[in-house]
Amino acid sequence: MSSSPASTSTAITVPAGAPAGNGAGPVPAVVVEGLVKRYGELEAVRGIDFTVAAGETFGFLGPNGAGKSTTINMLCTLVDPSGGSARVAGHDVVRERDQVRRNIGLVFQDTTLDSYLTAEENLRLHAELYGMPRGAVAERLRQTMEMVGLWDRRGDLVGTYSGGMKRRLEIARGLLHSPRVLFLDEPTVGLDPQTRSSIWGYISELKRDEDITIFLTTHYMDEAEYCDRIAIMDQGKIVALDTPQALKAGVGKDRVQIQTGDDDAAIAALRERFDIEAVLAEGAVTFGVPAGEEFVPRLFAELGQPIRSVNVSRPSLDDVFMSFTGTTIRDAEASGGSEMRRNMARMMNR
Amino acid sequence: MATETQRQAPTAGAATAPAAPAGSPNGHVARVRVPARSLRSELRAIRVVWRRELIRFSRDRLRILTSLIQPFLFLFVLGTGIGSFASAGTHGVNFKTFIYPGVICMAVMFTAMFSAASIVWDREFGFLREMMVAPVRRSSIVLGKVLGGATVATFQGLIVIAIAGLVEVPYELSLILELFALSLLLAFAITAFGVMFAARINQMQSFMALMQMAIMPMFFLSGAMFSVANLPQWLAVLNRLDPLTYAVEPMRRAVFAHLDISEAARKALDPGVTWFGWRVPTALEAAVIAILGLAMLFVAIWEFSRAE
Numbered sequence: 001m002s003s004s005p006a007s008t009s010t011a012i013t014v015p016a017g018a019p020a021g022n023g024a025g026p027v028p029a030v031v032v033e034g035l036v037k038r039y040g041e042l043e044a045v046r047g048i049d050f051t052v053a054a055g056e057t058f059g060f061l062g063p064n065g066a067g068k069s070t071t072i073n074m075l076c077t078l079v080d081p082s083g084g085s086a087r088v089a090g091h092d093v094v095r096e097r098d099q100v101r102r103n104i105g106l107v108f109q110d111t112t113l114d115s116y117l118t119a120e121e122n123l124r125l126h127a128e129l130y131g132m133p134r135g136a137v138a139e140r141l142r143q144t145m146e147m148v149g150l151w152d153r154r155g156d157l158v159g160t161y162s163g164g165m166k167r168r169l170e171i172a173r174g175l176l177h178s179p180r181v182l183f184l185d186e187p188t189v190g191l192d193p194q195t196r197s198s199i200w201g202y203i204s205e206l207k208r209d210e211d212i213t214i215f216l217t218t219h220y221m222d223e224a225e226y227c228d229r230i231a232i233m234d235q236g237k238i239v240a241l242d243t244p245q246a247l248k249a250g251v252g253k254d255r256v257q258i259q260t261g262d263d264d265a266a267i268a269a270l271r272e273r274f275d276i277e278a279v280l281a282e283g284a285v286t287f288g289v290p291a292g293e294e295f296v297p298r299l300f301a302e303l304g305q306p307i308r309s310v311n312v313s314r315p316s317l318d319d320v321f322m323s324f325t326g327t328t329i330r331d332a333e334a335s336g337g338s339e340m341r342r343n344m345a346r347m348m349n350r
Numbered sequence: 351m352a353t354e355t356q357r358q359a360p361t362a363g364a365a366t367a368p369a370a371p372a373g374s375p376n377g378h379v380a381r382v383r384v385p386a387r388s389l390r391s392e393l394r395a396i397r398v399v400w401r402r403e404l405i406r407f408s409r410d411r412l413r414i415l416t417s418l419i420q421p422f423l424f425l426f427v428l429g430t431g432i433g434s435f436a437s438a439g440t441h442g443v444n445f446k447t448f449i450y451p452g453v454i455c456m457a458v459m460f461t462a463m464f465s466a467a468s469i470v471w472d473r474e475f476g477f478l479r480e481m482m483v484a485p486v487r488r489s490s491i492v493l494g495k496v497l498g499g500a501t502v503a504t505f506q507g508l509i510v511i512a513i514a515g516l517v518e519v520p521y522e523l524s525l526i527l528e529l530f531a532l533s534l535l536l537a538f539a540i541t542a543f544g545v546m547f548a549a550r551i552n553q554m555q556s557f558m559a560l561m562q563m564a565i566m567p568m569f570f571l572s573g574a575m576f577s578v579a580n581l582p583q584w585l586a587v588l589n590r591l592d593p594l595t596y597a598v599e600p601m602r603r604a605v606f607a608h609l610d611i612s613e614a615a616r617k618a619l620d621p622g623v624t625w626f627g628w629r630v631p632t633a634l635e636a637a638v639i640a641i642l643g644l645a646m647l648f649v650a651i652w653e654f655s656r657a658e
Contacts, residue, residue, distance in 0.1 A: 052562035078483060101485035116406045128398035129484035131391035 026054040027090040029181045030075060034084030045072040046236035047084065052215060052229075054180070057207060058164070059227030060217040061321070067236040068217040069109070072185050075215070076106055089180045103131065105174030105182040109189055111166050115159035119150060119169050122158055123176055130177040135144035144172040147209075148202055164195035171202060175210070181231050182206070184216040188223060201228060221317040230317070232324055235321050239324040244317060251315035251323050254292030258286040258299070259308040266305045281328055284311070395486040398493040403465060403498025407505075417464065421457040421510055425449065425517065441615030446517040448619055452574025453600035454529060455594060456619045458537045459569065461506040463561050465499030466544020470557045488655040492545060496647055499541035500534065507533035520608050528604045535636060536597040539643030549653035568594045570646075579621035583603045590623065593642050596635040599623045603632060 030052035035043040045067045052058040060068045073079040075088055077097045086093045089103035113122050120141065127137045145151040148168035158166065167187065174182055187203070188196040200223065206212060216227070224230050225244050232240040232247075240247060260266040266285050270276045279285035289295045292312035299306060313319075322328055407413065425446055433445030440448060443569060454516075471476040481491045511529050514521055544561070551557045572594035589595055599622065606620040622629045 076483060078479075098485045101483055108476065108479065110476045112480040114402065114406075114472075114477045114480075115475070116409055117402070121405065124400060125398050126480070126484075128394050129481065129486060131388075131394060131485070345397055 022092070028052060028087075029054045029056065030058070030215060031087045031091060032071075032075075032084070033086070034081035035071065035074060035081055035086055035288045037067075037074060037079065038082040039271060039291060043236055045074070046080075048233075048238045050231055050237075050238060050241060050243070052213060053212065054213055055172055057203075057214040057226065057228045058216070059230045060215075060233055061221070061224045061226045061230050061312065062233035066233040068233055069185055071233070072183055072217055073187050076183055077101055084175070088257075102177070103180045105177070105179035107167070107170045107174045107182070107187055109186045110198055111170065113158045113159065113166055113173075115161075117162070118155050118157055119145070120154040122169065123173050126173050126176055140176060140178070144175045145169075147175075147205065148172045164191050164198070167191060167195070168202065170172075171199070175212075177260055178210075179212065181213045184214065186217055186219070188218070188220065196223075197223055221321070224317050232321060234325040240320065247320040248315045248317065251288075251289055251319045253288035253315065253319070255286065255288055255297065255313045255315065255319050256299075257281075257311040257313075258347070259284055259310075261306045266303065266307075268304050269305050273304070274298075277330045281322075287322075354388060355591055356428040369558060374458065386529035392486055392490045392616050395484065395490040396497070398480065399491055399494025400501065401469070403495065403502055406468070407502045407656035413464070417461050417506055418509060420460060421453045423615075424456060425453045425480050425510075429453075429517075439618065441612055441618060443609070443611055443615050443619055444518050447519055447605070447609070448577075448602075450514070450517045450519055450604050451529075452572065452598050454507050454601060455536060455572070455574060455598050456535060456569060457510045458503045458507040459540050459594070460531050462499055462537050463544045463565060465502050466548050467501075467554065467557055467561070469495060469545055469548035469612075471552055473552060474554065482654075489651040490653050492647070492651045494522075496538065496541045496545055496650070499544070500538040503537035503541060504530070504534045507537065519605055521606055525604055525608045529601055531602075532597060532601050532636065532639075535639050535643070536594075539593070539597075539639050539646065542643050542646040542650055546650040546653065570591055571595070572598045573613060573623075574598050577619050577621060590625065593639065595623055596630075596638040598649055600629075600632040600635045 023167050028051050030050075032048060032050050033098050035048050038215055048067075060071065070079065074081050075086055075093060077093050077100050080094060085124070088100045091099040091103065114314065119124065122135065123141050123145070132140070142151060148170055148171055150165060150172065153161075153165070158169065160171065171184075171187070174184075184203075189198050191199065203214060203216075203226070203324055207214065209323070219225055227244065229241065229243050230247060231238045242250070254263070258266065263280055263285050267278045267280075270278045270285070270287065276287050276289065278285050280286070296310055296312060299310070318328055418438055429446035429449055434564075436445050469478065472481070482488070486489070508530065509524060512534070514526075519525075543564075547560055547564075548557060551560065570586050571592040574594070578586070578589055578595070578599070602620055603622065606616060622633070624630065
């Protein structure tokens, strides 16, 4: 981790009775030590460590193929680790598989509902599989379905549901047996913006109303902002782990993107006259400088190349991602080109 | 194990973890405690997986209908057509009556296979994952699935049993019960067979191709459409090796026991399966099916327990 300035700590929820205080606290929701997963030659997860406190909303951020899903699959006992250990809700994911399963709720990227059953039948089936006390099912079912706004549609076949409704139903089902940890693997992928924001509405409601830890993966930067803490994962490793605010503050540079008539000449000029390493990212000459606004007049005066447009932005999680991995998350998914990534990393960390 | 109130010192190395937001008490939503695994929870899981099969089957009217078309085609179209020139060899027995036991087996077999195939669908559409991450034994899931498929397939067999009168088979309780019991046994074994394969197959096309390869030879070799008396040696051997033979034969024996026909007809059409000249009794034939079914069930359970 590069830095985590003290100034950002105000943004974090620091409740009374934090575990650090008296050495006693609730069992951490997730404890991962040296976790490794190999598929033959390929090392999908290359030794990661982290702890998620009870009640926290913890996000895994990274491009597709970074190892997020593999990690989540190991944590919910679907995949055996090749090395290291993981405890979820106080139970070992290999040796105490059933205890782990009873204490977690899962919402996967792809739907796992039976579309030939009604919504209520799907949930009742879940209640039976999880051995919920019969008397408690009806009330809990109503609560969770009301929470996601599907109570009125409970008698409809799931096959008639839209993608967003299915995802909401999966969230209700994941919560039905009152898990201590809810795993959401890309909970909003493939949904329209409106549905995405309503899903986040439910998740915030959950944080407020239920005593639950939320562990999610996403490759949407804006969604990672909702998390208490974020682990940035790239190529099987955690490259940064902190609160979104601290991560952003740690970048310390604004991002400047310029459109020019001749990008190569502009990059060369930036190197010569300002000693700045710029790269082409997302179709624009991109570089990082402290105090971007003050730099722009100098840029126009001294670059010696025509500039069509300028865009200066405060550090976002995109920049955080770039500073650790040397690429934007979109470019990482599009190409994975390693040389460009190294250049970018050099640029942002100068 | 109750971890709800368990407290312990934070793990060393957890220094970076911020504290839990304390402002999240048990709000208005009631918590449910999921009890530890027990025999009862396993039975509930078996039952709910079984019931899901029945619900899905009852909703799929088209499937009920289509899975009946084939047996009815064999019985009434093929049976009538071949019967008209096979009558010389049947000693006055209706050819449809002769192939009737084989057609019951066929109805059961195809439905059982389709039920097993639903595991492949479940995998493709993700629902298998919901069952696989549940805190119950995989064996409970597999057993529920096999019993569900067997129930549905037996139901299809019952429909064919119900039309016995149309092919000159008398409605007698003892006969109906025996046919029903044998259908149930066969349905169980074939579903287990299908589930065993479904454990390793991810694509519906592959599963269907494999089923065609397994089912058609089994059906043709079983003697469902011909008498096993006086077969050439190679066919007789294959016939005795075909498990389906041991379902078709006792059904035929049961049907013929209730027919009033000549001794010559009985000898030609219901000679019974022999092992080196010894006529295999019904109980042993049923045992062959049961043991094969159980063996395949265990293989299926083993495969699902081992799969990640």
